[in-house]
Amino acid sequence: MLLLDLSVPGRQGYALPKLDVEETPIEELIPETYLRKSELGLPELTEPEVVRYFTQLSRKNHGVDVGFYPLGSCTMKYNPRVNENIAAMPGFSRIHPRQPENTVQGALQLMYELDRYLAEIAGLAKTSLQPAAGAHGELTGLLIIKAYHEFNGEAEQRREIIIPDSAHGTNPASAQMAGFIAREISSDPRGGVDVEALRAMVGPQTAGLMLTNPNTLGLFDENIETIAKIIHDAGGLLYYDGANANAILGIVRPGDTGFDIVHFNLHKTFSTPHGGGGPGSGPIVVSNKLVDFLPDPIVEYTDGRYHLARPKHSIGPVKAFYGNFGVMVKAYAYIRHLGAEGLRAVSENAVLNANYVLNQLKQDYHLPYDRLCMHEFVLSGKWQKELGVSTLDIAKRLLDYGVHAPTIYFPLIVEEAIMVEPTETESKATLDAFIEAMQNIAEEVRTNPERIKSAPCQTPVKRLDETKAARSPVLTRKL
Amino acid sequence: MLLLDLSVPGRQGYALPKLDVEETPIEELIPETYLRKSELGLPELTEPEVVRYFTQLSRKNHGVDVGFYPLGSCTMKYNPRVNENIAAMPGFSRIHPRQPENTVQGALQLMYELDRYLAEIAGLAKTSLQPAAGAHGELTGLLIIKAYHEFNGEAEQRREIIIPDSAHGTNPASAQMAGFIAREISSDPRGGVDVEALRAMVGPQTAGLMLTNPNTLGLFDENIETIAKIIHDAGGLLYYDGANANAILGIVRPGDTGFDIVHFNLHKTFSTPHGGGGPGSGPIVVSNKLVDFLPDPIVEYTDGRYHLARPKHSIGPVKAFYGNFGVMVKAYAYIRHLGAEGLRAVSENAVLNANYVLNQLKQDYHLPYDRLCMHEFVLSGKWQKELGVSTLDIAKRLLDYGVHAPTIYFPLIVEEAIMVEPTETESKATLDAFIEAMQNIAEEVRTNPERIKSAPCQTPVKRLDETKAARSPVLTRKL
């Protein structure tokens, strides 16, 4: 039943105060032909019905608050609830983006200080908080790379962005959006960038490289300095996709390893809730030489006041207003709450948890890169595939254990990939239960594969037909 | 798994600020022998684990927000969420009961005005907001009756409180607590008080009568004036158990029908959430002649200021501080939100919904009193019982339909009672679904009784063994 199925004409779930000004006949205000003739097509319900509908809906959903959510690359950690209270304070949630600066000094201070904290964590100079998500940060960073080359008169020539074959899909997509050509670089047998191939690929056409480190295999690329040197020597810049920063807080700083631009996913590393797919926030931090190209505006602090300013060679704005401020508030509070020591403990425990689980699972699942992992690791379901059970089946079966499945079929370079990111907020007991579930499933693959192929069976719906959905798309409930 | 089962030594889910004063060795502050030696026996968990534990627990629970909850006599209506926001305002939730009166004028004003509104709704003079729940209101009201008779020098003599056999269990229990003798009066064939029996029962020993009107059968006692006259003529007082006031808001006022004391259940009629069994609030409203006996303190308004005062012949306090203030805030907001017109609509629709459902169900279930009902009605499962299916079985089967069962086996005067209170916040669609479920069950009783007797089967646990629980009580998880 959808909202419109529950609708009964004449109901309303919210009543406005009565109109208290003298009314002008509407036709005197707006010409007839500009008025709406079609139905609005909205449901008519009362508040109790709306609450019950969405309460019921929510109960059909998994979340970090409900159970383990080892969705690799997404850092599904616990989101401190105090941050919701903070973001909801009227002084943060009820301020208008166009207020005079003297009325929003608290907000600007918060943004300025968050900029400083992220710069310290990244080991770089200055932050733009504008991007609304990781991919948006990538686009913004790439536009800065472009502007930089343009400034140096090399924009026409430097059209290529090099991206590992293990990279997240947003990297090449962002490169394309920014008007670059995406060049894929292969990985070496240890899962890192193939340095020799890279050497062969760079040249005067190289605008830059996008890299995640630890990469999407959860592996730290030890050759990062060499890589950085190759790119820099070729005149390119290094972009750090910070989706995996949960592994490195206070441990290693991207800027110290040669990166020129970093984006952070506040909704991952800094524990702002993912909200069912957003809002996120993808600030970028850049090195000194790129500060002038940052989006408009940045926050500056002079003469005891915070204010907004347009960087000298700004690429311009990439988002209405200043970014997802409400998300920044939560990330800021998180950093203030944990401090340096707490952030380091986050990464230490995230990495410990991942290695612990990895080590217990590698007997039962193929581990393509058998080395220390960082905050996540990638298994392959290929042994199971040989027995006729796909990674998709395994993922679906996990749902029956009350666990969200790991990320699957990504990165693309691992056959039947199963990408597990436990995060630091999970207890050993939870990890052990997950390990046991995965072992049980491995056993079931051998003894009762049909059971797995027909999974899930404990979920609100059984396995859904995605092909059908795409073949004849039904995207709205027709009126 | 209970909290203690999840506990791991060394964890803590909340960190205090560091102690910022110089410490004195503890033995200098408290003698050794006064210090705790035993373990605290509390679980050691982090915040994520606590959240997940209680989130999971909550998902095993029904609530008005989850689905229909026609629990008779309990008025499980929708609780406007805005009232939670209001009660949480620091100006209400963060005030200390012993603050100087000039710092809590808003709170006292709220209490004073709520007193006035309830008095208007009851048709009586003055309110005490102190009682924490309905039963507490009953006790308080009875103590006032006692004090009144004492004041008149009749306390020794007037020791009996007359209570209908249909009354809620709290009535006789309260009478006992207040030091009275509870005398049960039978009901007449129309479900009302047996007037002749009453005449025979009253006398100089009569302290008063407790009555719910509409009574627990959901029936309005048309003889109320006669009843009041009989009691008053005998020198007794009339106490109105207002648990069923959802039927009468703005329709009829207990005071106008002869009652001297009324309690309201704010958590029922005035839509403050029931919280899994509280907090409630059971204010009592009394007639002019009883005002001086009210508990200490009441709120008065003189010279433009609100203040607390002790009534001249007060029975004394019955609760620490002033009652469940947080609940009063919600009830106050509810009354201000709905106004006279809204409250009347509440009762009209509550009664309409009840009669609508009643009318559809009386073919399939025995209706012992076949007349217009008020906000609720009582069916009997006796036809089903004859087929070997008890009312308990029917209730359990309803759970499989995602509906909370009605109140069962109450009132005691109806065999296999099924007491249904739909409330005004339910839609016709919900009522129709309930009717259909009840009809299906009636059909199932005939065709597949075993299915019902083994119900529920769709719930988080199957039917629970209450006998076992009582026979060898396990009331805590042992350490």
Add this chain to the structure above:
Amino acid sequence: MPYIPNTPEEQQQMLKSLGMSKLAELFADIPDHLQLKRPLDLPEPLAEHQLLRYMGQLAEKNVNLDRCISFLGAGAYDHIVPAVVSHIINRGEFLTAYTPYQAEVSQGVLQSIFEFQTLIANLTNMEAANASMYDGATALAEAALMSCNVTNRRKVAAAANLDPRWLEILQVYLESQNIELINIAYDPVTGLVDLEAVEPKLGAELACMIVSQPSFFGSVDDVDRVAQWIKSYQGLLVMAVDPISLGILKAPGEYGADIVVGDAGCLGNPISFGGPSVGFFAVTGMKLIRRMPGRIVGQTTDRDGNIGYVLTLQAREQHIRREKATSNICTNQALNALTATIYLALLGPQGIKQVAYQCLQKTAYLRRKLEAAGFKLRFNAPVFKEFVIQADWDWEEINQRLLEHGYLGGFPLKLADPNLSDCTLIAVTEARTKAEMDRFVDLLRGWR
């Protein structure tokens, strides 16, 4: 009508099914002349937006604890509440459920009550606890009544250093049952229970002796002494305790208490002008368990043998036993009990110890500083989180002055006890900081 789904058309449909055409016909059973023929005299309804503004203004008329620094206690305290608590209790399944009569769809509430019982029993070191009472004061009154029922005696002794309002409430409850309440005086120097003051022959008539630990004055007593005394007469030891103090102070069970009550509002509940709070009630021994007032949840199994929870020992309760019930309590304080449970789960043993320890240390700090500033300590017994100072002042007036500086002063004892009219009761919780206390002392010192 945002909360009433019936549209006029639906109303007509439904009426029609009843053979009616007007809503008024539904009320045919109410004699016409008894029906109210005018609208209720209530203020005009406010739309939600207006309501929020109006209520916000009303709330602003109160000085709240976020806007001032409080040393006020005397039964309600400014303890820190973890932010996550309200998020959990606001889940609709907890907030909008009622007493778990249908156990199979109420495991959330039932299990959480079972947890409450467990944690309260453990914290007090008793065998069992019930599902909650209205507050500490009524819990105490019920404990006294129960003591009489269990011992078949009709006299109750209570230390005079109990919260005076609790004593009054106790009096109201006992009087109605014609039970005599005997006040046991406190020693004017220590503020502790003075057993010497008791008539010796009284002992054997007492159903119980009630002692508060700490006392209303914050003092910590040698309860062993009291325990021995009342036990020597086969009376029950009833203790009223501050649950926070149990992080440090000897647990009632260690004293051999028979019944323990207290107010658990301080465990994570907003102070809320004194309510809703929640009382707890714990006992040891099956005999007492079977006489407890209120709801009790027990563990059992379902048809499949899985563990589950149900309301149990219901034969004590009003809905079964009516006038023979152990109490009339029905709706209790479940959500506040849940709050306390969440609080205890978050804090854990270390956290509760820390809260208690900080209260103790900060109280000691302020007490020392005030003494150094020339204020007299009225009693000389050890204290936990409250203490009494004396000065030749009108403390109510001082409190008004303190308010101007953003402080909420202590509780002027003249409001409670004429013998202590030059005294005030100062409370210090873990929420207070050194800086706040130093400034407080400076202010008071300045006015000497």
Add this chain to the structure above:
Amino acid sequence: MPYIPNTPEEQQQMLKSLGMSKLAELFADIPDHLQLKRPLDLPEPLAEHQLLRYMGQLAEKNVNLDRCISFLGAGAYDHIVPAVVSHIINRGEFLTAYTPYQAEVSQGVLQSIFEFQTLIANLTNMEAANASMYDGATALAEAALMSCNVTNRRKVAAAANLDPRWLEILQVYLESQNIELINIAYDPVTGLVDLEAVEPKLGAELACMIVSQPSFFGSVDDVDRVAQWIKSYQGLLVMAVDPISLGILKAPGEYGADIVVGDAGCLGNPISFGGPSVGFFAVTGMKLIRRMPGRIVGQTTDRDGNIGYVLTLQAREQHIRREKATSNICTNQALNALTATIYLALLGPQGIKQVAYQCLQKTAYLRRKLEAAGFKLRFNAPVFKEFVIQADWDWEEINQRLLEHGYLGGFPLKLADPNLSDCTLIAVTEARTKAEMDRFVDLLRGWR
């Protein structure tokens, strides 16, 4: 560490299972000289209680809309938000879930997105909508890019009366792809799109014409005219609309729009310094649907034939198509979209009409009053909830004066357009009252 369950003992156990003894060993793959050998230079951690106080103080440094009366708009508005909305979105299952990759345990999010798509499509009178965009401005930029892709043209025309920041963002996005952005001037008297100003031969090169309804100046245009014009060249009509206005104004679908975008932040989301908000993106026709950016949810069935929802048409997206994707968008604004959905469900058609109607009437009222008070209306076209007045003033300075009286004045247009440096843009929503407006006019009149 309230958020990290591993105790030191457990850490040791886990390390041991890895053959390690120290946490540092976990990072052996990171060249030692690259590791940070000092703690990060960040402020000392604050315990939750301190954090709340500190953040509260920071928040208090801002003047918030509960503390003043706002006539500020220009892209963000003080609309009323029903209280229940935040209760629903704070349910952990919504708040702490992510993109519904595992459909079987994500029906809550998936179905709610399907509702969002439905309600946005209906409100705009279009065939389909996606699951949300970052905000209205980026949605518009994506619409322009998509228009180029679909039409294979490399020029985009946009009305110059669009929000100037949106135009800037559009420029940034288009420039990176070497697409030319052509500004269509507005008529200086009406403030409406001036099609006469367009070079005729340009039409055939345009991928789309972008028009904002209402315009940045609040004016309502005859979009039929624009639609006819761009369609005559086989270009697409892209409309940027205020969703609230659609309660009264002709829907984009009725104009034959091809792509409709806008910001749905005003539908129940807190204003929050401008973000997070949520953009919407609606189209008509399967050809356009298959080129939409972002997530799309579709209906399907499960093994048992029951209806369910899944992410669909994923072949457009970055995780499948990588550099050939229709956009790079991944994380979007799901929770804000949910908020908008709840808002629309609560308000319903009547409610949305009323909000729009009240905006319209209150705006008309204030505009009339200001005109009567001697202020010049800069443009003479009909307006919806915003309008421009002109006076020989420094409006920034006036705004500072207004602040002293608790008012947040309009948006001084000198900050956006040098030609309008003596103008200010005044917004009036349903939240404003007559009394507030009357006083506002009085203040301004008094300063003339």
